[in-house]
Amino acid sequence: MSYNTNPSDFPSHGYVVLERLLSSGQADELYAAFDISRSADRPRPYQAPRPGAFRRTSGRSRGTSGSLTS
Amino acid sequence: MTEPTLLDAVEAALGDDVHLLAYEAIEIPSGGGKDRDWHSDFHFPTDAALVVNVGIYLQDMTDDRGPLYVVPGSHRWNREPTEDEVEAELPGEVKLSLVRGSAVVFHGRLWHTGSSNASDAPRRAIFPYFGRSGSSA
Numbered sequence: 276m277s278y279n280t281n282p283s284d285f286p287s288h289g290y291v292v293l294e295r296l297l298s299s300g301q302a303d304e305l306y307a308a309f310d311i312s313r314s315a316d317r318p319r320p321y322q323a324p325r326p327g328a329f330r331r332t333s334g335r336s337r338g339t340s341g342s343l344t345s
Numbered sequence: 346m347t348e349p350t351l352l353d354a355v356e357a358a359l360g361d362d363v364h365l366l367a368y369e370a371i372e373i374p375s376g377g378g379k380d381r382d383w384h385s386d387f388h389f390p391t392d393a394a395l396v397v398n399v400g401i402y403l404q405d406m407t408d409d410r411g412p413l414y415v416v417p418g419s420h421r422w423n424r425e426p427t428e429d430e431v432e433a434e435l436p437g438e439v440k441l442s443l444v445r446g447s448a449v450v451f452h453g454r455l456w457h458t459g460s461s462n463a464s465d466a467p468r469r470a471i472f473p474y475f476g477r478s479g480s481s482a
């Protein structure tokens with residue numbers, strides 16, 4: 276069955292097909308990019324901080340601008 | 346997103362002042378999807394196109410990959426598919442058997458559906474959404 280490829284018929288059809296908007300090479304590259312993206316976005320295993328890593332060792336808290344380790 | 350052919354078609358649908366609202370990269374895995382799942386993406390109380398969706402397909406949309414179907418003219422019906430219609434083959438439906446790299450620009454209210462991916466590979470596509478500027482609506 277044929278489909279609409281004429282932008283001027285959009286108002287009546289509600290859609291228009293743009294054939295080969297991208298080259299086959301561009302489409303293949305983007306298709307493969309899904310795999311690259313998935314690999315890059317894979318969550319890394321959680322590593323718990325070493326014991327005492329965030330413990331204030333001396334002095335008084337000076338609010339949010341203070342150092343927790345000095 | 347800046348392909349002149351794409352922007353010309355989007356501007357023909359929306360007017361000269363368009364905005365990229367969002368875009369999605371969607372993958373339907375092998376065995377995923379339904380034969381039909383009719384819906385429209387947006388609801389607005391005017392026949393004027395305020396939003397268009399664009400599907401850019403990254404593989405040949407053969408029957409087993411689960412091509413998009415549309416019902417031409419359904420953007421003027423101003424209603425959603427009924428419960429009986431959602432998963433049915435509808436009179437007048439058109440299958441878009443596109444070659445990879447092809448795109449379809451469709452009205453936000455147009456009834457459309459993907460179909461089952463019976464192939465052994467995922468179906469991948471990019472869907473930018475464009476909106477009409479408030480100043481030109």
